Amino acid sequence: MCDYTQAALTCSHLLQNGAPDEYFKASNIIILLMLHITREEGTMSQLLIIIQLFFAVVIGMYFLNMLRSQQGSKIAVEKESKKEMEKLQRMRGIHLTKPLSEVTRPSDFREIIGQKNGIRALRAAICSPNPQHVIIYGPPGVGKTAAARLILEDAKRMFNSPFRQDAKFVEVDATTVRFDERGIADPLIGSVHDPIYQGAGAMGIAGIPQPKMGAVTKAHGGILFIDEIGELHPIQMNKLLKILEDRTVFLESAYYSSDDTNIPFHIHDIFQNGLPADFRLIGATTRDPESIPPALRSRCLEIYFKPLIPDEIKVVTRNALRKISFESEEGVFDLIGKYATNGREAVNIIQTAVGVNINENRDKVTVSDIEWVINNGQYSPRPERKIYNEPQIGYVNGLAVYGPNMGTLMEIEATAINVRRGTGRLIVTGIAEEEELRSRDGRTIKRKSMAKASVDNVITVIKKFFGIDTSEYDIHLNFPGGTPVDGPSAGVTIAVAIYSAITNSYIDNKIAMTGEISIRGKIKAVGGIIPKVEAAIHAGVKKVLIPENNWQEIFKTFDIEVIRMSNIVEAINLATVRQSDVKTMITPQPAETNILTAASICGTPAIQAMGDKNIPL
């Protein structure tokens, strides 16, 4: 019996150590012991008792060991977590003051300057019993994000708004929600954490796929704001469109089986019925509407934020300075208005100037502080083009867009010198004659620039409609001042400038125009019409000629006369002024041969076809 006790103690010791080979040794001893007992005592009942005892001890020890190792690792994790928690709390105890840019950020719609129409449209879309999805277009730093951040709170104040008081505003930046084509992590749409991944936890070990919510679900019941929405990957954009339709996100996993009873009920529910994603989208972009997929555009109300004019920049700067309780010298705001092209730039300039003041123990921003910031930051003055005081020959005010929603006055000048028939040349300066287009597959196509092509169209129109043989003239067409001319929308302006130069007719300095011209003399619609008309207003233009098809009722509310035209003859009729109306006469170039007369021009078949008999010369 003493041998039995000894053997039992050895077994117990081996089992306590818990290593697999020790279990093996212990079981060998037990088997020997059992054989020994059977031989010595020969009783079956004793053997059974010992076997029972053995298994009880083995199982007991096994669970004891497991419990011990679990407790050991739990204590280690707890210790580690406590240390990390202390570190986190120490970090949370450290606070800097708010950055000036945050202090000066608009906290009320009244503080967003110059975007009355944009905010009105945004309110109409969101603060309603049936809010709509929205895309806000506009140049950088004009208040798009600032307005989007305020709109949800505004909507919640409405009694019949579907947004509850706890509705969330979820903000993501399309440039940071990179598309993951394996679909392992998709912070925008959501993803499924499949059990094969490390760290899949208890559910992963049990072979259960775990759905993870994306921003579209986090924004459920509220607003999802996607800044720079134009940067979204096309596949993400398509997924987003589907969600806007379904208001639910459906996730998929190869590891999901609807028959698997191991999978918890809520995960079955998510795979079968989807995750809720009923939100309203506000996208903001600095891109042109044309570069946003039409499918997304058609589902959203499109809102345009406009560039800020110097007077608005002055108000933004004044408000920012007031918010940080700082004084300024006279002339500071005017100077910032001349240089800052948007609200963010204005606020940055004033913040740097305030920083300089604080460092030098001063409390009043001076003009020379601003000059220093401007020189140091290498800011260039805003391109501010103004119209001439008097009608001119061969000089026409065109209109161009040079960025999202940014319009500008575009000068076009032309001279025409009468030469021997057939020797006339056409010189075009100030635009690219050829442009390179790079396709997605890396191929490069060279083609005549759109602006150059539109000059060629104009020459055809001039020949056809006015019976002018352009080979009798050396025509020089110039686009001064590096104005961006990247499309065909300068067609009508070019035609009027060349016509004016050849016929020595004066063009109204208070008129500006835009429109593409077809070789049949028709004027076709162009893009960016609103910023173009606004640019005309700021340049001091009194009448703006636009293609018939670009007409919008809103023009009736503009502080300018907007006139529709449908063909080149109408454009010339509207743009030319009588010589008697010109106060300071500029001696016209002597036109030598083939002088055009009203009769000769009006008599051309093309003009008769257009039914216009009133072409002034």
Ligand SMILES: Nc1ncnc2c1ncn2[C@@H]1O[C@H](COP(=O)(O)OP(=O)(O)OP(=O)(O)O)[C@@H](O)[C@H]1O
């Ligand atoms: N119209 C404005 N009125 C008042 N402050 C403005 C205005 N526009 C810009 N600001 C100032 O510039 C900061 C940046 O503006 P915001 O982030 O709204 O620009 P954004 O249009 O979203 O530009 P981006 O396209 O670069 O994101 C604002 O916090 C505010 O201080």
Ligand SMILES: [Mg+2]
């Ligand atoms: Mg923004």
